[in-house]
Amino acid sequence: MSQFYLATAVMAAPCVSATFDRPLPGATDVVSFVTDVPSVQFPAFWQQGHIGEFSYKIFSNAEGVLRPTGPAQDWSIEISCDGPTQACDLGPEGAPTEDALRIASILGQCLIHADIDKTDFMPPAEPAPVSTPEDVADVIDVQATPNPAPKLSCGLFIINEATDEAVMQRLLVMAGSDPGPVDGFLGPRTFRAMDNFVVDSGWATSVDEVIILLDKLLCEHAE
Numbered sequence: 001m002s003q004f005y006l007a008t009a010v011m012a013a014p015c016v017s018a019t020f021d022r023p024l025p026g027a028t029d030v031v032s033f034v035t036d037v038p039s040v041q042f043p044a045f046w047q048q049g050h051i052g053e054f055s056y057k058i059f060s061n062a063e064g065v066l067r068p069t070g071p072a073q074d075w076s077i078e079i080s081c082d083g084p085t086q087a088c089d090l091g092p093e094g095a096p097t098e099d100a101l102r103i104a105s106i107l108g109q110c111l112i113h114a115d116i117d118k119t120d121f122m123p124p125a126e127p128a129p130v131s132t133p134e135d136v137a138d139v140i141d142v143q144a145t146p147n148p149a150p151k152l153s154c155g156l157f158i159i160n161e162a163t164d165e166a167v168m169q170r171l172l173v174m175a176g177s178d179p180g181p182v183d184g185f186l187g188p189r190t191f192r193a194m195d196n197f198v199v200d201s202g203w204a205t206s207v208d209e210v211i212i213l214l215d216k217l218l219c220e221h222a223e
Contacts, residue, residue, distance in 0.1 A: 015109075015116035020045035020060060024110065026118025027051050051103055051121055062088075062111045066096075066104045077104040081111045088112065099123065155215035168194075168207050171214035 016022045016032075023030040030049035038044040045060040050069055058064035064079035075094025081087065088108030090101065103121060110116045155174075161167045166184040172193045173179065180189035186207075194210060 014058070014060075014062075014111050015113065016047055016058065018045075018060075020047040020058070023047075024049060024051070024056070024058070024107075025116055026121045027056070054100060054103055056103075056107055058107055058111060064104075064107050064111060066100060066107060068100075075100070077101065079104055079108050079111070081108050083112060086112055154219040156211075164207050164211060165190075168211050168214070171211060171218065174218055175214050 014020065016024055019032075019034070021032045023032075024047065027049040028051075030047060032045070032047045033042075034045050035042050040061075043059045043061040043063075046057060048055070048057040050056070053069055055067050055069045056064060058079070062081040062083060066077045066079065067073055068075065075092065075096040077096050077100060078089075078091035078093070080089045080091070088105070088111070090104050090108065092101065092104075096104075106116065106120050109120075155171065156167070159167055159170050161170055161182065161184070163184040165186055166182055169179040169182040169184070169190060172190070173182065177193035177196050178189065179193040180187060
């Protein structure tokens with residue numbers, strides 16, 4: 001059996017009021033009772049309801065009980081408080097969870113102290129994770145890794161000529177064949193450059209096909 005004390009000199013009314021008609025802060029399905037003939041089993045006032053996954057009953061004789069909600073009643077916590085000493089005993093039976101013991105302790109505070117808020121019943125906040133040196137190193141490694149450099153533009157990407165013939169002439173120049181001036185006119189020098197390139201490349205083609213082949217080969221070389 002565990003016991004705790006409240007540092008309060010004078011006993012205050014329960015947090016649910018002296019007549020237990022004020023709902024327990026944060027509770028649901030709250031019902032208050034009053035009896036004309038008080039007894040040990042049924043004091044003058046009591047209240048029952050739910051706090052999260054737990055069911056509670058608290059009585060005006062400063063006692064109470066907390067149980068799991070539902071058919072599996074495999075544990076309970078009896079609460080017994082003493083007004084003059086401002087102390088409460090918790091009598092767990094079975095194996096209540098740590099959270100159940102925490103809720104039972106707050107119910108005891110309610111019975112002998114008025115200042116209880118619904119936030120008191122909320123689970124404690126999880127502590128923020130602490131970064132380890134390994135975590136920091138991983139972040140630094142990710143931030144320090146540069147993005148891969150984009151591939152250089154090649155072939156048609158760097159040509160801005162007005163006609164297909166001029167485009168082909170420019171590609172021939174880039175491929176090492178001399179078509180003469182890049183003027184869009186297919187003269188003897190351009191045809192010789194095409195012939196030389198076709199012989200070297202194994203293709204016999206039209207202007208469009210030469211453009212496609214030159215662009216492909218130039219970009220493969222750039223990679």
